Amino acid sequence: DAGVTQSPTHLIKTRGQQVTLRCSPISGHKSVSWYQQVLGQGPQFIFQYYEKEERGRGNFPDRFSARQFPNYSSELNVNALLLGDSALYLCASSLSGGSNYGYTFGSGTRLTVV
Amino acid sequence: GESVGLHLPTLSVQEGDNSIINCAYSNSASDYFIWYKQESGKGPQFIIDIRSNMDKRQGQRVTVLLNKTVKHLSLQIAATQPGDSAVYFCAEDPNNNDMRFGAGTRLTVKP
Numbered sequence: 001d002a003g004v005t006q007s008p009t010h011l012i013k014t015r016g017q018q019v020t021l022r023c024s025p026i027s028g029h030k031s032v033s034w035y036q037q038v039l040g041q042g043p044q045f046i047f048q049y050y051e052k053e054e055r056g057r058g059n060f061p062d063r064f065s066a067r068q069f070p071n072y073s074s075e076l077n078v079n080a081l082l083l084g085d086s087a088l089y090l091c092a093s094s095l096s097g098g099s100n101y102g103y104t105f106g107s108g109t110r111l112t113v114v
Numbered sequence: 115g116e117s118v119g120l121h122l123p124t125l126s127v128q129e130g131d132n133s134i135i136n137c138a139y140s141n142s143a144s145d146y147f148i149w150y151k152q153e154s155g156k157g158p159q160f161i162i163d164i165r166s167n168m169d170k171r172q173g174q175r176v177t178v179l180l181n182k183t184v185k186h187l188s189l190q191i192a193a194t195q196p197g198d199s200a201v202y203f204c205a206e207d208p209n210n211n212d213m214r215f216g217a218g219t220r221l222t223v224k225p
Binding site: 004033040055 | 159211214
């Protein structure tokens with residue numbers, strides 16, 4: 001069975017540009033969460049989506065947005081990139097949201113902003 | 115503000131020894147805690163979890179202890195192996211939708 005897949009695995013962007021990261025959850029999982037992990041720190045919660053609706057939002061600026069599609073895959077968009085947005089972006093899927101049901105993380109997308 | 119944090123950033127143990135990784139939390143309302151392992155180039159991997167109505171929970175070679183009085187969580191790894199080398203995070207999920215991670219402890223196992 002395929003796990004959580006994220007694409008691309010790495011990318012480099014210039015300050016001010018926009019980026020879209022993609023996530024495909026485990027088959028049957030209806031919830032997707034996004035996390036930002038800066039080097040040397042723990043992951044920080046950005047968004048959670050369930051059944052295409054936003055269920056939670058972390059303390060991130062409006063430059064960050066996301067959506068979930070009918071097939072439960074998800075995209076994370078970041079506009080007007082800053083150097084500080086350089087991080088590993090992790091996607092986690094679960095059956096119906098909430099750690100009670102267990103989260104499975106993908107390997108992440110490493111974003112470098114120059 | 116309330117947060118999840120770790121006591122030590124690094125831990126080095128001899129292969130075969132037991133490892134103990136500690137975590138302090140400050141949100142007394144937290145009732146669910148999870149330990150994750152993250153290897154280089156990979157996402158966090160679930161190890162074990164515990165609810166606040168329990169003091170101890172055991173898995174395969176791992177034990178999590180919860181002390182609600184002092185708001186302290188620990189992960190014990192028995193007979194530590196080289197494959198256990200990784201960064202370990204504790205996390206809480208107070209709202210059941212937004213896990214909050216600590217900064218992590220890097221465990222190094224010496225042969």
